[in-house]
Amino acid sequence: xxxxxxxxxxxxxxxxxxxxxxxxxxxxxxxxxxxxxxxxxxxxxxxxxxxxxxxxxxxxxxxxxxxxxxxxxxxxxxxxxxxxxxxxxxxxxxxxxxxxxxxxxxxxxxxxxxxxxxxxxxxxxxxxxxxxxxxxxxxxxxxxxxxxxxxxxxxxxxxxxxxxxxxxxxxxxxxxxxxxxxxxxxxxxxxxxxxxxxxxxxxxxxxxxxxxxxxxxxxxxxxxxxxxxxxxxxxxxxxxxxxxxxxxxxxxxxxxxxxxxxxxxx
Amino acid sequence: xxxxxxxxxxxxxxxxxxxxxxxxxxxxxxxxxxxxxxxxxxxxxxxxxxxxxxxxxxxxxxxxxxxxxxxxxxxxxxxxxxxxxxxxxxxxxxxxxxxxxxxxxxxxxxxxxxxxxxxxxxxxxxxxxxxxxxxxxxxxxxxxxxxxxxxxxxxxxxxxxxxxxxxxxxxxxxxxxxxxxxxxxxxxxxxxxxxxxxxxxxxxxxxxxxxxxxxxxxxxxxxxxxxxxxxxxxxxxxxxxxxxxxxxxxxxxxxxxxxxxxxxxxxxxxxxxxxxxxxxxxxxxxxxxxxxxxxxxxxxxxxxxxxxxxxxxxxxxxxxxxxxxxxxxxxxxxxxxxxxxxxx
Numbered sequence: 001x002x003x004x005x006x007x008x009x010x011x012x013x014x015x016x017x018x019x020x021x022x023x024x025x026x027x028x029x030x031x032x033x034x035x036x037x038x039x040x041x042x043x044x045x046x047x048x049x050x051x052x053x054x055x056x057x058x059x060x061x062x063x064x065x066x067x068x069x070x071x072x073x074x075x076x077x078x079x080x081x082x083x084x085x086x087x088x089x090x091x092x093x094x095x096x097x098x099x100x101x102x103x104x105x106x107x108x109x110x111x112x113x114x115x116x117x118x119x120x121x122x123x124x125x126x127x128x129x130x131x132x133x134x135x136x137x138x139x140x141x142x143x144x145x146x147x148x149x150x151x152x153x154x155x156x157x158x159x160x161x162x163x164x165x166x167x168x169x170x171x172x173x174x175x176x177x178x179x180x181x182x183x184x185x186x187x188x189x190x191x192x193x194x195x196x197x198x199x200x201x202x203x204x205x206x207x208x209x210x211x212x213x214x215x216x217x218x219x220x221x222x223x224x225x226x227x228x229x230x231x232x233x234x235x236x237x238x239x240x241x242x243x244x245x246x247x248x249x250x251x252x253x254x255x256x257x258x259x260x261x262x263x264x265x266x
Numbered sequence: 267x268x269x270x271x272x273x274x275x276x277x278x279x280x281x282x283x284x285x286x287x288x289x290x291x292x293x294x295x296x297x298x299x300x301x302x303x304x305x306x307x308x309x310x311x312x313x314x315x316x317x318x319x320x321x322x323x324x325x326x327x328x329x330x331x332x333x334x335x336x337x338x339x340x341x342x343x344x345x346x347x348x349x350x351x352x353x354x355x356x357x358x359x360x361x362x363x364x365x366x367x368x369x370x371x372x373x374x375x376x377x378x379x380x381x382x383x384x385x386x387x388x389x390x391x392x393x394x395x396x397x398x399x400x401x402x403x404x405x406x407x408x409x410x411x412x413x414x415x416x417x418x419x420x421x422x423x424x425x426x427x428x429x430x431x432x433x434x435x436x437x438x439x440x441x442x443x444x445x446x447x448x449x450x451x452x453x454x455x456x457x458x459x460x461x462x463x464x465x466x467x468x469x470x471x472x473x474x475x476x477x478x479x480x481x482x483x484x485x486x487x488x489x490x491x492x493x494x495x496x497x498x499x500x501x502x503x504x505x506x507x508x509x510x511x512x513x514x515x516x517x518x519x520x521x522x523x524x525x526x527x528x529x530x531x532x533x534x535x536x537x538x539x540x541x542x543x544x545x546x547x548x549x550x551x552x553x554x555x556x557x558x559x560x561x562x563x564x565x566x567x568x569x570x571x572x573x574x575x576x577x578x579x580x581x582x583x584x585x586x587x588x589x590x591x592x593x594x595x596x597x598x599x600x601x602x603x604x605x606x607x608x609x610x
Contacts, residue, residue: 018482029476032468101462105462106462107438
């Protein structure tokens with residue numbers, strides 16, 4: 001069987017640039033839409049990470065006396081990227097299933113809507129991270145100059161999250177248990193990523209859980225830059241880049257396999 | 267409204283009669299007679315040339331001829347005074363640059379949809395997986411052979427569940443084929459549903475851009491297009507109101523106007539005709555007629571046979587997912603009426 005629309009004569013839905021523009025626009029509208037009518041507006045995006053940071057700070061810094069200097073800054077450095085990763089993955093489980101009517105009447109590729117949702121979360125992440133870093137700078141003192149390298153250091157995390165999000169969104173259409181499973185998985189994974197404790201505190205026999213955990217590899221570079229004031233080692237950065245690349249390949253393979261009949265499974 | 271249509275002291279025209287209740291005025295200007303919607307007064311004949319009238323304008327050499335044009339079946343309206351932006355991008359195939367004509371060619375096309383059991387348990391899924399059983403499928407289209415060339419406007423009729431919308435989606439490429447081949451040359455605009463992507467908490471203006479994005483036409487957005495769409499929907503003064511504050515009729519107008527302003531090579535319409543008050547209906551019908559007549563290939567599904575009869579050069583009758591008849595519109599509609607007398 002063949003199914004072909006002459007690419008030379010395709011409509012405006014063709015072209016990567018056009019699709020990227022559409023995804024970014026839809027993402028931006030989603031951000032605007034999220035706080036329509038609320039009095040605090042985008043400030044609500046800070047509520048969850050601030051509340052989480054404060055309660056963890058209270059419990060781990062004061063009750064359990066975790067031996068990490070500048071523990072508040074440590075939490076901020078890890079919790080915001082983790083929240084971006086976890087929120088994005090939870091959000092995209094509905095990216096396609098909630099747009100059934102659109103996908104069954106439009107020629108816009110489904111992946112555009114997934115990227116739009118990732119873009120919306122990325123915008124909120126950038127705003128929250130910037131706001132909390134400024135707040136942390138006021139409380140704990142200015143971060144080191146290497147913080148300027150954050151956009152590059154965070155790039156693998158963003159790419160990794162986007163790639164895993166595409167895979168999760170497409171798989172969620174075919175396997176309706178996945179969103180529930182993912183919630184359980186992310187709740188467990190939160191404690192297996194060193195955002196409330198440092199890698200040094202993990203006993204040697206269990207350290208492989210952190211060292212070979214792709215989620216930890218994505219979060220650690222930002223903790224090193226923001227809290228440690230140092231750039232990640234070349235090995236760590238290369239590993240996180242490689243992991244993001246692998247995630248992209250896996251997402252591309254899954255997308256190629258699942259996109260064709262997706263419309264029938266919505 | 268100024269009854270004499272005076273514009274800044276200049277007597278641009280003279281109203282000689284009102285026609286069709288109060289919707290149209292018959293005007294005389296420079297020995298020509300015009301049938302003009304009252305919304306377009308004060309009337310300036312220059313607006314016909316520039317295409318900035320809000321409604322269809324009929325012109326003829328005599329008052330009787332104009333009145334006859336207004337009375338005529340709306341599908342027969344010949345004037346097309348829509349905003350110039352309406353026609354932007356419309357181009358004959360030869361002018362596209364590649365010299366290729368738009369084409370739709372389906373051969374042996376089968377569309378088959380997997381059935382998801384209402385209560386699919388993990389146990390049942392595991393058993394199916396171990397046994398290697400494929401999920402049960404239902405064929406919605408069977409062995410469709412269809413070749414459509416430029417200039418053909420194809421009407422599709424059939425009872426509910428006969429496969430009309432599925433065929434449109436297969437032509438558009440929304441539904442992949444289980445068997446057979448699909449070859450399409452040209453840009454496609456599937457208008458299967460209206461108002462897709464609308465967010466009722468956002469403004470009418472934002473929703474225009476949002477709807478274009480959901481239709482894969484974000485590149486087409488411009489302030490001029492947005493203004494033309496709002497003007498056509500008569501919502502220019504409510505552009506910044508949230509859509510949820512518009513009446514359902516106004517929402518329908520907006521949705522219709524967004525789908526109208528596009529110029530594809532292949533236009534696919536599924537029961538897309540305007541709803542609203544009589545005046546809007548008249549104008550929308552004229553505009554959609556103009557759009558259909560200027561598009562190289564059109565597919566039109568409608569349970570109302572009048573537009574198919576008036577606009578389509580060819581007609582398909584579907585039954586049980588197969589093409590039961592394919593031929594000149596009058597013949598196929600005649601067969602359809604005889605076959606489903608009382609049901610159509």
